[in-house]
Amino acid sequence: MAAARDAIRTYGAFVALVLLVLYNLVFTPNFVSAQTINVNLTQVATIVIVGVGMTLVIATGGIDLSVGSLMAISGALAGIILLSSQPPFDNPAAKVAAAFVLPVLAAGAFGVFNGFQVTRLRIQPVIATLVLFIAGRGIAQVMTNGNLQAFRNESFQYIGLGRPFGIPFQVILMLAIVAIVAWAMRATIFGRYVLAVGGNERAARLAGLPVNRVKVAVYAISGLLSGVAGLIVISLNSSSDANQVGLNMELDAIAAVAVGGTPLTGGHATVVGTLIGACIMQLTRYTLLAHGIPDALALVVKAGIIVAAVNVQRQRSS
């Protein structure tokens, strides 16, 4: 009996997802269609990609509120590059390569800045990342003067619109990122360090772990992944809007992490859980919509799920 209860708590998120899928199989018409599955996975991909970075940050006991703004910066920079005809961007191949690489690196650099604030300046993560939450979107808006940048570039937009084997490219990218990071958390020293720093920072420091470097690394990874997510969003829209890209992403990502089973106190992390958490949130919304419940009320249900899920996990940890 106790074992069963333990299993439910450990695999609670997974069980919930399975139940949701089963419910839809029985009650939602046309649920099993390539289109339904693709729509849901496409919508969840950016949240998962950002959520993976957020999982690492939260595992060290931190939080990253700046992810949405970094997505906007990445999107704005990519838009500028795609619309530019200055050398070296007059070469189509160089243009696409630069549009992929530079925005992601820029977002990563801002992530390093977050890490710098948290380690060197010893500012609490909530507040430290609040700085770029506020300033970051402003930077993106200043870069583009707040204008919508519409573009068309097939090779670049493959990241959002490509469909190898009929599967949306961003879904493959999402699964690859989840797999790599989940593996890294289990099998590499870096993964151990992340958990050690979040579990007991003082002990980690005394044990000689490079605590500051680990922290800077997780914020940098969170920034890089936000950059990637920004590129996906603007590819899907064929335009970059600094006012809209990544809006509220920090909330969705944190919710996915929390529902997935990573405690917000640090020291534990489940990257696959974040994937499941994001899927639960997405599928709940889909289920409610499919049964005629308006999006606005679905938000209220979402709130209930977050509180309930975190409450179950909190009991597990105590």
Added chain:
Amino acid sequence: MTTDAAVRERGDAGTFARAGALLQRNGVLLALIALIAFGATRYDGFLSAYNVASVLRFNSMFGLVALGMCFVIMTGGIDLSVGSVAALASVVAALISPLGPGPALGAAVLAGALFGLGNGIIVARTRIQPFVVTLATLLAARGLALTLANNTSVAVSYTSGFTFIGQGDVLGVPVPVIILVVAYVAGSVVLNFTRFGRHVLAVGGNEEAGLLMGLGVTRVKLAVYTMSGALAGLAGVILAAQFGAGQPTEGLGWELSAIASVVVGGTLLTGGIGSVGATLVGVLLLGLIFNILNFENGRGVISLSAYWQSVIRGAFLLIVLVLQNRLTRRRDEAARA
């Protein structure tokens, strides 16, 4: 405005702590005075009644939200739901506005207070981190606001006198500003001269000790979240009355600017230390940046788009954080010595 600031030194931190805290507190006030002096000497009409009134009228909403946030943060908590609650209250106020300003105000503030009470109950009972709880209720309040408003803005009644709350003046002073001042005076009195105020700081300083001393920790938490909800509701009423509509999609990011104002005002996010007056100074500082940007553009020498305001605000927040950090560290070292 800051003489009412309540700063509680912990343990034996002594005179250095007091000096540091004094600097921290007055530093913000000095910065505000410097900014006003800069504006007054540089721009014509900066201190005109019109400009002062419009800056204060607009920032009154943020001031009210920040006041509630200040109390929550002093207990070591946080309330991310304030922006959505303000939006919800603005819709409630707009829907009831045909009945007159009194009922609309009462209903909207009550809605905000009830929502805040819900936050408080969840935080106190489940002991889930306030950050997560209010993140969830942020979504819930937004959902309720959109549902009530049918996904669109709700026009207020212009014949019932409701808009007076946002657009009216009494003896030349905008009504929202009067509400703001009354709220801050009350907040300051509550924090500095009541047992409840002491309890708020005690819970934030050391919750366990507070429990052991028999303070009603649960009751204090319920009270601060209810207060924060009610003040967000009041801000929502002003929002609806000022712009003539209940706006279910407004209030995005209000929680974070409120937190920024509270932090700029020197209240520590870890709880236990805080000042009501300095929070208002923080609100005005961040609000004036936008105003000064407008005047600067008006001079025509440089032209910075409105988008620069968030960049400047962010940079400003960073500078304050670095300075505060220096002061606190020096104070800690002094305490150890």
